[in-house]
Amino acid sequence: MIADFKERYERAVSDPDLRPRLLAFQRSWRQSRDAQVARLEQRTERSFDDLRRDFAAVKDSTIERLDDYIDEFRANAEAAGATVVELTTAEEAVEYIAGVCTARGIDLVVKSKSMVSEEIELNDELAERGITAIETDLGEWLLQLAEQRPSHLVMPAIHQKRQYVADILGKELGREFDPDNIPAMVASAREGLRRHYLAAGAGLTGANALVAETGSIMVVTNEGNMRLATSLPDVHFVTAGIEKLIPSWADAERQLQLLPRSATAQTLSTYTTCITGAQPGKEMHIILLDNGRREMRGDDMIGAALRCIRCGACANVCPPYQVVGGHTFGHIYTGAIGLVNTTFHHSIEDAAGPQGLCVSCGACETVCPVAIPLPRQILNVRRRATESGHAPRWERWLLRAWSMPQLFRAAMKLGAVASTAARAVGLVHRDHIRLPMSRRLSWRSVPAIPAQTGSDLIGDRRPQPTLASTPAAGTTVDLFAQCLANRLMPDTVDASARLIEAGGANVNLPPNQHCCGLPAFDAGDWDTARTMARSSIEVLGRTDHEIVTPATSCVISMRDHWPQLFRDEPDTLSRANAVADRIHDLAAWLDGPGRLPDGCLERRVSGSWTAHRFCQSSNRNDPGARIDLLVERLTGETSLPLEEPEVCCGFGGLTSIAAPEVGQGILERKLDCVAASGCETLLTNNPGCALHLRAGAVARGASHDTQHYADYLAARLPDNPPS
């Protein structure tokens, strides 16, 4: 039995060792994996993107004609003496394996690593039928001894620390182990598992690929246990999902270019074993399992998840995974892919718990070796979880309230009055208030709400004189202030207007602006998201001006989420697209239609700032994502290097509220990098991130200031520009 999500979450966030260990793992993996991919690109003279799209196309076309490939595989494997069975459910797979064991009098099975066997919870099921299954992969064996499950697809015991391993090995083998002598603990596997190999009646393996042209299985391992498990016992079971089919050996080679490099950052794993048919005098049973895969195939949002080759890369770059680990970020399948496929292999209930942990940063998709659109799929599953009643009630209420502009404004006004009082008694530091908070929230401060909104400021001021003529000069540009920035960062709205005006354009602020719908979309509440989006489409659809916003996330929302929200409403969709076609991120604008010339702003202190790049746009390589380059170009100042500049800051929409420890953990990782940069000013490009980064920096008493780059740039506009 798997504990319920809340319990898993609590356990994870109260383990002080987990975060640092997973952080070290993610950083070292990233380095070695990037080096491997660079070498692969050099060797093949092709980009990672081209290589992965090629192999993804192989997987897609195979899955499209799955039945043909299954038939071909079955014919070839059976001609080589194997038995191939295609089974629909986990129960059927368990019964089949147990049935063969019982008929042969087998009561001990040695197992090589197989995620499908985890998926069907084979060990427990066999135990109930009097059959013992022993894991022989070292990590899996350690988990079995500790009665735990894998917390990572390829590094199953990544969450266990050496002292713990020494304890469980000591209990199993009846002698003491020195936790600092890892080689001795590793060597004990040979001793501890030997008798099981010799006594087992069957060996069970998974398959990384099923090769249709010859009916072969291909298995990639490092320890040598898989070869032992298939050499000693007389019966060999293979448990594999039907999505593991590939047409040919040439495709197997394509898969191997991507799999070990993405999994363990190896050029090739130690053993790549290809087995065709039963060995002389032995039996081979290949179980091809559906268990929800055909349903995935028929789902146009989810089908691409069947490309997955189980490398685990999506977990290795996932900021929330680093904070809570795979027992919490996932179900039996862990990492980003687990947030998607659990719905189909297990249930929506099992998938629902961790949905709120994903910060939608998009890092997983950048490293996925088969280019699965995981961020988009997760949002889609989250919607299903929310619609089937699995979202917290407070979240629904909050979003409903947010979707009502009057209520939102009233609440903000109230906040502004309180903030003014707080300011009067000196509680406000860097526009944030440190409130006495519970332990769970003590890492953050709250933004003081200014008395005036962004729209107030824009209405009350004289336009910025033209600094340089740009392609947009003489045109009128609509400014989308964004709900958060308008209320909490009014100066940023004003700064954005002045930067647009410096390029000779006139700024118009369409009245009655509110929210693009992003927070509700992210939370899976598509009905509320539609309400918010419709109002923004209406407000922004009254002109045909180009639209600019300092809120990078809203650009993504309009371009990416609106088409999903209105796919069944053609009229709204065309109006939504018309608005989305006109929207520009401010940074992209200042490099594009409103491009200000190099060095046109004042150069003040060089080498005093660094930039956190909004993760979503960085991970998609959107125009304007490189705000560091923009600020350097316009001011002539140079930035300080920042480690992990595109890793999420931990805001993640509602994640930092629903799972404060996750918001805190990711933020601390970010602020540690910021502190190491030695900067005086941290620039960033999305209001939510700016507020989150400042909330954490003020709470921890960090010495740096946090600014939206628009504020930084506008402060460097010359007072008397040349006429």
Place this chain on the structure above:
Amino acid sequence: MISATDRISQFAEALHAAQGEIAYLDSWDELWDFAASLGDDVPVVSPAAHGFLRRGELPDADDPLRSIADRLVGITVAALGVAETGSLLLIERAPIDRAVSLLTRHLIVAVGQDDIVDDLADGFRWLADQPRAAAYATFVTGPSRTADIERSLTIGVQGPSRLTAAVLT
């Protein structure tokens, strides 16, 4: 196509990166002397290697794995070497063919210098052309390893802890 010399040096570099070792030997006799110098007991040899060496101890036909379970030095033969990855392709249809490569502590794999191909794609092309070979074929890349305990890379788990490619020149 790369030159034979480049191919061998690429192979050596990739094998070293996978913690494997390499020895350049002129003949099977030299290979035998090399293997015999590594330990006190007589090297065990796979049936394929025995065909060339005509000496050494073969695994017991009735119980091949048990018979050599903890022997120190073993010798087998690869069908191919792969320059790109430093891999050796072992074709081992029956357990008796596999016993030496599975269980000896220091495995020596002989490979002809002309049998080293450029890359893994060549290796799989060869395999696709030899349907019988794929009955049980393994690309072995270095000694067995794990990083399952705190990601600490440990060489030598359930398979060999040393692997030497003996390139026959």
